Amino acid sequence: MSAAARLLLIDDAALAASFLTSLLEESGSGHTLEWRNTYEAGLEALRSGAFDLCFLDYELGDRSGLDLLKQAMAEGCRTSVVMLTGQGNRELDHQAMSLGAIDYLVKSNFTAVDFERLVRYLVGRHRVLERLRDSEERFALAVRGANDGIWDWRVGAEAAHLSPRFKAMLGFTEDELPDVLESWRARIHPDDQKVVRDQLEAHVQGHSDYFEHEHRLLHKDGSWRHVLMKGQAVRDAAAKARRIAGSFTDVTVSRARDVLTGLPNRVLYLDRLEMAFHRSRRDPDYGFALLFVDLDRFKSVNDSLGHSAGDELLVQLSQRLLGCVRLVDTVARLGGDEFTVLLEDTREPDGPARVATRMLEALKAPFTLSTGHEVFSSASIGIVNSSAGYKHPEELLRDADTAMYEAKAAGRGQFVVFDPAMRQRAMHVLSVESGLRHAVDASQLVAHYQPILDLESRRILGFEALVRWNHPTRGLLAPGEFISIAEDTRVITEIDLCVMRIACAQLAQWRAEGRDLFISLNASRVQFTRPLFPTELIAVLEATKVPASAVRLEVTESVAMGEKAQVLPQLTRLDELGVQLVIDDFGVGFASLSVLQEFPFKGLKVDRSFVSKLETSARHVGIVSALMNLAKALELSIVSEGIETEGQLAILRRLGCTRGQGYLLSRPVSAEAATALLGRQPVG
Numbered sequence: 001m002s003a004a005a006r007l008l009l010i011d012d013a014a015l016a017a018s019f020l021t022s023l024l025e026e027s028g029s030g031h032t033l034e035w036r037n038t039y040e041a042g043l044e045a046l047r048s049g050a051f052d053l054c055f056l057d058y059e060l061g062d063r064s065g066l067d068l069l070k071q072a073m074a075e076g077c078r079t080s081v082v083m084l085t086g087q088g089n090r091e092l093d094h095q096a097m098s099l100g101a102i103d104y105l106v107k108s109n110f111t112a113v114d115f116e117r118l119v120r121y122l123v124g125r126h127r128v129l130e131r132l133r134d135s136e137e138r139f140a141l142a143v144r145g146a147n148d149g150i151w152d153w154r155v156g157a158e159a160a161h162l163s164p165r166f167k168a169m170l171g172f173t174e175d176e177l178p179d180v181l182e183s184w185r186a187r188i189h190p191d192d193q194k195v196v197r198d199q200l201e202a203h204v205q206g207h208s209d210y211f212e213h214e215h216r217l218l219h220k221d222g223s224w225r226h227v228l229m230k231g232q233a234v235r236d237a238a239a240k241a242r243r244i245a246g247s248f249t250d251v252t253v254s255r256a257r258d259v260l261t262g263l264p265n266r267v268l269y270l271d272r273l274e275m276a277f278h279r280s281r282r283d284p285d286y287g288f289a290l291l292f293v294d295l296d297r298f299k300s301v302n303d304s305l306g307h308s309a310g311d312e313l314l315v316q317l318s319q320r321l322l323g324c325v326r327l328v329d330t331v332a333r334l335g336g337d338e339f340t341v342l343l344e345d346t347r348e349p350d351g352p353a354r355v356a357t358r359m360l361e362a363l364k365a366p367f368t369l370s371t372g373h374e375v376f377s378s379a380s381i382g383i384v385n386s387s388a389g390y391k392h393p394e395e396l397l398r399d400a401d402t403a404m405y406e407a408k409a410a411g412r413g414q415f416v417v418f419d420p421a422m423r424q425r426a427m428h429v430l431s432v433e434s435g436l437r438h439a440v441d442a443s444q445l446v447a448h449y450q451p452i453l454d455l456e457s458r459r460i461l462g463f464e465a466l467v468r469w470n471h472p473t474r475g476l477l478a479p480g481e482f483i484s485i486a487e488d489t490r491v492i493t494e495i496d497l498c499v500m501r502i503a504c505a506q507l508a509q510w511r512a513e514g515r516d517l518f519i520s521l522n523a524s525r526v527q528f529t530r531p532l533f534p535t536e537l538i539a540v541l542e543a544t545k546v547p548a549s550a551v552r553l554e555v556t557e558s559v560a561m562g563e564k565a566q567v568l569p570q571l572t573r574l575d576e577l578g579v580q581l582v583i584d585d586f587g588v589g590f591a592s593l594s595v596l597q598e599f600p601f602k603g604l605k606v607d608r609s610f611v612s613k614l615e616t617s618a619r620h621v622g623i624v625s626a627l628m629n630l631a632k633a634l635e636l637s638i639v640s641e642g643i644e645t646e647g648q649l650a651i652l653r654r655l656g657c658t659r660g661q662g663y664l665l666s667r668p669v670s671a672e673a674a675t676a677l678l679g680r681q682p683v684g
């Protein structure tokens with residue numbers, strides 16, 4: 001025994017004390033003995049925890065040593081207790097052992113050497129136990145500190161050890177969750193159940209070296225926690241898994257951060273939003289606001305400078321946004337270039353708008369990237385206030401998103417506060433969009449045909465195909481009702497091809513009757529962002545056996561506003577195929593004359609807005625006259641649109657225009673009516 005031990009004697013007889021003291025002195029061990037002669041004093045000494053070993057007499061005046069033992073053990077006493085007995089009462093001794101005493105000694109029945117040996121053994125044992133307890137405690141503390149829960153499962157058994165920390169992670173106290181595997185298994189998210197089961201089984205079967213899986217567990221409060229579960233099996237000689245133990249780590253928080261910017265991500269944002277939402281319902285004085293921030297034209301930064309430049313911009317930008325709010329507010333990144341802000345405890349009605357203004361200001365200064373590039377950025381912001389009687393937090397996010405889109409539509413770089421009329425519009429857009437997707441498959445799209453005539457002979461040279469939507473409840477809809485939504489949602493690409501198929505099939509039929517006509521097809525600018533478009537058009541021509549030379553493709557000047565590198569290859573390919581490219585609505589767009597030089601256009605259509613003023617405005621006569629000269633010089637064909645009166649027709653003819661279309665000559669009509677119109681002129 002390395003160090004001297006402190007011994008305690010609790011005995012009401014002074015004789016015992018002097019006897020043990022003399023034995024100790026005789027042994028020369030250096031142990032010290034302290035003596036207490038009453039129940040209370042003895043208990044007090046045991047409570048102090050200062051002793052390595054205690055000798056306890058059965059009789060303490062009118063109190064019982066066993067009672068003292070019982071009480072001390074109940075209080076968690078850690079000192080080893082040896083009972084001192086007069087004449088060896090087996091019954092009592094057993095009772096004492098069952099209460100926690102470690103041994104008993106029959107008084108006066110041992111020598112100094114025996115006593116010394118016994119003490120040495122018991123003190124040593126006590127110290128080992130103490131160390132063990134310490135390390136157990138340290139281990140438990142370490143586990144708690146590492147925020148990990150522990151699990152331990154004897155393979156095949158239902159019982160499993162689930163540490164208190166694990167239970168606490170899910171919001172339960174030690175007793176609330178039974179120590180069975182099912183306590184864990186039943187709380188796994190339904191979508192994760194199968195893969196967790198399979199992976200655990202694979203590990204039990206020895207197919208993996210260790211088990212590691214992240215899944216969602218149901219917290220007592222109904223939320224989902226992301227938990228990383230690790231484990232490893234202990235195997236027997238036959239490699240059969242006997243037992244698996246491991247840890248649980250709550251990774252919800254790390255899962256809740258956006259990796260790039262370090263801002264809260266969608267999960268965490270929704271969590272905070274939900275908290276603010278519930279608080280606002282409990283406390284009528286508490287209000288909050290939600291800002292949806294979307295960068296304008298972020299894609300062009302990514303496309304022109306690369307993704308790492310885009311990432312850098314997002315990081316810098318998130319810092320500027322953070323600088324515009326208070327500490328209690330939350331700025332989160334939902335993904336891509338979308339940010340959301342939660343403004344807490346908003347007291348002044350125009351507070352959120354002021355924050356939005358500050359943000360727009362903060363974005364005005366250029367961003368300097370590590371490549372040396374200076375980038376300018378702006379954002380569109382939608383704002384929604386908590387006051388408007390919402391039932392679910394997600395509704396606020398949806399409305400802020402809607403307001404953000406309004407801000408974009410209103411010209412970007414600004415903020416818009418949500419009002420319920422916007423929801424109506426958004427609903428309308430949504431229903432048109434989903435209706436359109438369905439319309440393509442359900443053959444609800446039809447083509448109407450407006451003749452393009454020789455203005456001299458009034459002979460039909462060809463038709464422009466114009467789409468109509470045969471809506472199941474709203475009747476026949478003109479393009480004005482749905483084209484812009486179709487373009488925004490890119491459904492237009494399907495619509496165009498659908499009309500092309502219908503119109504080419506119709507043209508093939510007319511041509512089969514011996515009529516040498518052309519068809520004018522409208523193609524949205526969206527088509528030309530898709531490299532596949534020319535191939536798709538060729539497929540339509542091949543399927544309908546229409547020669548490319550019988551097809552005019554009408555595109556608006558806005559095509560030329562897109563990325564030239566993206567658009568030009570498509571236009572060139574179509575031109576090489578023999579499809580004639582025509583600029584529609586010429587003169588109303590922003591395109592400069594250089595467009596006519598740089599792109600392979602073969603014709604242009606004079607916009608109706610010029611034609612309609614020919615009879616009243618000499619200036620417009622001048623403009624159209626100039627257009628005619630331009631077309632002649634550049635060898636472009638010209639068609640005038642929207643001819644409504646004989647007067648307009650006469651002026652156009654005088655200016656040298658030979659082709660035109662308009663209500664005067666014919667409205668766009670159904671295929672049958674168009675066939676009937678053709679029937680009035682000789683075949684050819």
Ligand code: C2E
Binds near residue numbers: 641
């Ligand atoms: P657009 O290509 O300029 O077509 C001419 C539009 O002017 C047609 O309107 C036609 O009905 C109308 N129009 C023709 N003559 C007159 C006239 O004398 N007076 C007046 N006031 N209007 C006249 P619609 O059919 O409503 O089409 C509107 C626009 O929708 C088209 O303008 C075209 O840009 C687009 N569009 C139509 N069909 C398609 C299609 O299949 N694909 C694509 N991408 N766009 C289409």
Ligand code: MG
Binds near residue numbers: 464584
């Ligand atoms: Mg057109």
Ligand code: MG
Binds near residue numbers: 584585605
């Ligand atoms: Mg037009």
